[in-house]
Amino acid sequence: MSETQTKHDFEPKIVAYVCNWCTYLGADLAGTNRLEYPPNIRILRLPCTGRIDFNLIVKAYEMGADAVLVSGCHPGDCHYTSGNYHARRRWMLFRVLLEGIGFDMRRVHFTWISAAEAKKFQEVVIDITEQTRALGPYGDFRKLLEAPVC
Amino acid sequence: MQIGYYPGCALHGSSNDYERSVRVCLGRLGMELRELDDWVCCGATAAHSLNAKLATALPARNLAIAERDGIDQMLAPCPMCSMELIKAGQALAASDALRREMSEIVEQKVSGATGVLNLIQVFQQIGLERIQKAVVQPLSQTKAACYYGCLLVRPPEQLRFDDCENPTSMETIIKALGAEAIDWNYKTECCGAGMTMCNEDTVLDLAHKILTDVAAHGANCVVVACPMCHVNLDMKQADVERRYGVTHRMPIYYLSDLVGMAMGASGAEMGVDRHYVVA
Amino acid sequence: MRPSSEAVDMLAHTHVTDCYQCGKCSAGCPVGERMDVLPNQLVRLVQSGNFRRAMDCEAIWLCVSCQTCSARCPKSVNCAGVLDALRQLAVENNVINAAARRTIVFQQVFLNNIRRNGRLNELELVGVFKSKAFLKDASVPLLFKDSLLAPKMITRGKFHLMGEKVKDRALVGRIFERCFAEGPRGHK
């Protein structure tokens, strides 16, 4: 991404890790219902949010993502009984960790979107894209990587 | 043993027979009462009907005095007082903001940590065994109906005292005195205490129901631990009889009366001669 | 305070919407038979916003605050607290059932008595109450009602003729002042 890009014409890159059984299907339904949203998002299908560890999230920023979305089933609705419960617990730790190293928390989003919530999927994507567009490119992430980690 | 003592207006007023009974009885059991210095009225029904803040502030003043004087447990023989003190204490303990506000209003630091006990709980602390040992005149002729009224057990979440639908703690004490405790229906039914002055109809009706059920279940006296219950059942009994054209002649004792008499005190010593209905 | 279900919720520390109208409160109320509007109906009136009827009834003044209704409510609605709140709102909005005046006068006299003495002076209470109630209701018999009892009470030592007073009455006065500072109910 060129340094001269202004915030105005900046097109953020957003990576979404989603659960195969809910949010992925929610996105499918958004398609079936022709609910338009900005094309900045790239969806990676995983069996369950339980599969997502934070290295994956960090990896996305490393590859130039300006924001990351993690989305799975509503609490209690997990296809795998309690996979998303484990995910939630880990994210809580992850959050503390990220905040600790000075990570910009406005660039990571966790939501629950069920297979029926096409509208919600659309709204979330629009919302995140706009927010990230306003924030500008996440150039600072490189600096974070280079900073000494205890 | 020493314990803090909050008599409340009733025990220093028309129910001074109750105060005397409590003092004599607990004295005999070696329990010394340390009266709260310069205590104020708890506000009773009037405060919480008319001004919510006052309903906390008045009890808070008393709790503040107790805390200042290092009293960590006190007896409030009137259940109305004890409920108001407990409610205020719990509200204070739960809220930092309220503690600050109330400390300002009553001009004294108050945290709500003081334990408030009713008369039955004090007997429980003394211990059944100790009471039993002190009994010299078992009350073998007594068939008592224990009457708790409403405020000894309700609201249950706050008072956390006995089973609020079928309390038995008074019966346990009565039995230890060699008396019989009969089972009856209206142990926790209200006698209309707060309405004595302004709605006599209600009070007489409730008292009548209670006295009738007591008699129907074969009791020869009623035991209470509340000054208001005593007023309504004892002082007003003649009115009940006149109104409903019946004769109850049912003596009403304070729990401490029976404990005292079982320990050998005379009726006069316990103040029983000052009751309206005499056995 | 304007009557609203939020106001009642706030004053009673409860949620009136939780009530599903089972009537258990009314079934157990010791004075239910005398009430013109039953406790469950009062909760319903609050739910549906019909405050005039709820405040104007006699029932809220017949309630003896025994807490039976709240203790047994399957939805943990503080029904006794709702009646308490309705009483406060009724006084504040001056919608008071005629039959209830006496009760309010009594409570006001009671508080004044404490404000002055710090403790209750029963003789003064009875005296003032009876003259006030007399003025308001003109119910002459009431004036003499307990006078039948009074002599007996005195002979039995049940009345302190002088009554007790606390030492620091000035402080009691200040406590009252502070509690009434934000209005007669103690809050805005």
Add this chain to the structure above:
Amino acid sequence: MRIGVFTCWCGENIARHVDCQKVAEAIRNLLGVHCSVDYKYMCSDPGQSMIREQIRNGKLTGLVVAACSPHMHLKTFRKAAEAEGLNPYMVEMANVREHCAWVHHDREAATAKAIDIIRMAVAKVQQNRPLAAIRVPVTKRAMVIGGGVAGIQAALDIADAGFEVVLVERDPSIGGKMAGLSETFPTLDCSQCILTPRMVDVGQHPRIKLHTYSEVEAVNGYVGNFKVTVRKKARYVDITKCNGCGDCWNKCPQKKNLSEFDFGMGKRTAIYVPFPQAVPARPVIDREACTMLLKGKCGICAKKCTRGAINFEDQDQLITEDVGAIVAATGYKLCDIGKDEGRYKGYGEYGFGRYADVIDGLQFERIVSASGPTGGEIKRPSDGKTPKSVVFICCVGSRDDAKGCGYCSKICCMYVAKHTMLYKHKVHDGQAHVFYMDIRAGGKNYEEFVRRAIEQDGAEYHRGRVSRITEHNGQLIVRGVDTLVGEAMTIEADLVVLATAMRPADGVESLAQKLNIGYDEYGFLSESHPKLRPVETNTAGVLVCGACQAPKDIPESVAQASAAAAKVMMLFARDELTREPEVAEVNEQTCAACFSCVRGCPYKAIDEADITDRQGRLIKRTARVNPGLCMGCGTCVAICPSKSVDLAGFTEQQVYAMVESLV
């Protein structure tokens, strides 16, 4: 790798907003891509033929179909590949329809995104490995836990379909609650008349093995291959020798024990059969009541028994059963409102347990039942008097958040109506009163049934709850309210029957943990989906039916039981189960044996294992995934601190390759 990429136009659906030719062009130059073509309808016959031809001719080793959602057609294209000898797990889809063409209208941006999506899929396929579907054999034998009407129905259905069934019942006889009911709504047919023949069928069925007086101790294994340990409690009677003559129990001097079957309304001896129609009709000795077992004195029954069936030395036995599927049908109990039980609070105000004439619904069933302790004559427990006024109270313990139970028990409205009718049919000059909050009678002929109770049999219904029951001279005083007239009311009753809440049977939580299935906050077993998978659980091969899943009446319990049986038969219709091979595997060399994964796995699919040398000496410990149990959620992968677990199909390499392709 030789990857073929096939971009579909989906008619106009994709092509309208994505320039498919441009996409195919852009992809052609990617590393590993052998060919890249676009076509109008990939899923059509000609489309699939073209793909197969390319696989054959181009010797493709990987396939990406850029088209619709994988939930739509991944299976289709994997099948096509398999037909050409290409491992189906070398096929991936790129979702350029639902996630791209249908939601973006800017053609240029949509085309760019489509290219990105396909690049991710190509990157993934490059890391794919051929996988073989996991095949597991099926033990065609089922276990049913709980022998109430639901368990009986499930067992008979499965056995009649030709499979063996092991039925485990905790009590000495099967039959459950229904065996003790009088007549049943909405038809009022005699409960025992319709149930006992079914019980006999179970007892005599050549393919049903019955373990009564037994409980499940442990469950191991996975769908198709469970190993269940059953504890057979000491019965002190050898039922293979016993012929049920009754000489023993007729002579037993310990006659004053409360009968469980009569819910305490009748008495039984220390050696007893729970009821005459019991299956098996063999006695059991109550070890808490028999003086021989307690104090070593008596032994009369053993002397009377001509067949030498009594054995005071009997011990509990553990038996292992191999089964392929398990049906839980453990039913319900009525809550005890006499005392506080954990989260549930008692009803001191109703005096249950204090007043003899305040009873619950099941006790009333025994009083009206022809086989009951009163021979079907309605007599009240305290003094045997015929009650002339009976008050029935609905929703006791149900719909009462304050007492800890917010749900509706669903059947009581119906059985209360039934009780008022049965009462009126037996006591013509009696009056039944009902206090209710709402009448819930949503079944075939149910509303009509309730109306009949009111219109024909004169039951008086009062809308309102009861606040207090007291007793006066042998009369119960019921204080309630009729909110419809707005009046508190008092009824003097000779008998009060409480419709108490239905709760799951005792011990169901521990059974659920053994079976690794869920249960709700009240302890009812959880179905997999309330509408679409109502008898399945989240553990493959474990089914639920009857009142253990939620309050239910007999018709519903039986319908569910047959549904559960059908699911079992579906499983047994195959010799082998194939399971998606997308399961986890532990790298045992690097595993640090921290066992975080063991604790984290929602399916208990990971075990702790020892690696030993040939002499049996421990080399190291490791985690090991049981591929039969693993459902492929990937939780363990994310948890493992040493990165020693990986999930086939979604390996670290695959996922990272996808992210990296996004640069």
